Amino acid sequence: MRKLLAAILVILLWNACKFNTGNKKTLPILGSRQTATKMVNGQSVTDTIYQTIPAIHYINQYGDSVTNKNLEGNIYVADFFFTTCPSICPIMQRNMLNVYNAFKDSAGFKIVSYTIDPQHDSVPVLKKYADKLGISGNTWWLVQGPKDATYTIAKSYLVSVEEKNPAGEYIHDGFFILIDKQKRIRGTYDGTKAEEVSKLIEDIKMLKAEPASATSK
16 A cells, blocks of 8 residues: 555656746645636636645544634644554654644644544543643644544545454554645655654745745646
8 A cells, every 4th residue: 555655656746846936946736736727818827726635624632623714824734643553653743743843833834633543532532642742732733523534535635544444443654744825735754754754844944935926826
């Protein structure tokens, strides 16, 4: 599964637009895209419509709703986990703490971690897990919602999650996904590798410094 997804991501990266504003590099926009033609002042203008993350409605570790409105105007990093995960999740969350600590006092930035086991990961369980990690405030939200909705939205993030068998064994990819203010995917990073997470931190800085007009078309 991971090899297949890695191959897909290579193709997406190959096809992603690479932008330059003068000599300043900007991050690519990943995912599918379409073109739309419209008339502006009597002239035909073609715009590119990029894949975006659809509307969400989840509950975080404080029992508060998290929707697109809460993320409006924010860059954010998303990942998928479950609190009883014995394998990659502890590594991912330790690495995500580096991202959290780098930007927890920075305006316009969030982390959204989706549980893929909402039946077990209730609000109190998520709060206890967050407390154990040392998370406070509203920079990093651990969120839960209907499992089917989470599995569906994972595809929009180019992530694979599934329930392995009826006994409730879960498997998921360990990627951190960087999303811009327009809800477009700007990078994917292996959350189990420290060097990938260091690159993510640098890319977040680059994205925060990106002019709004740089990739608006």
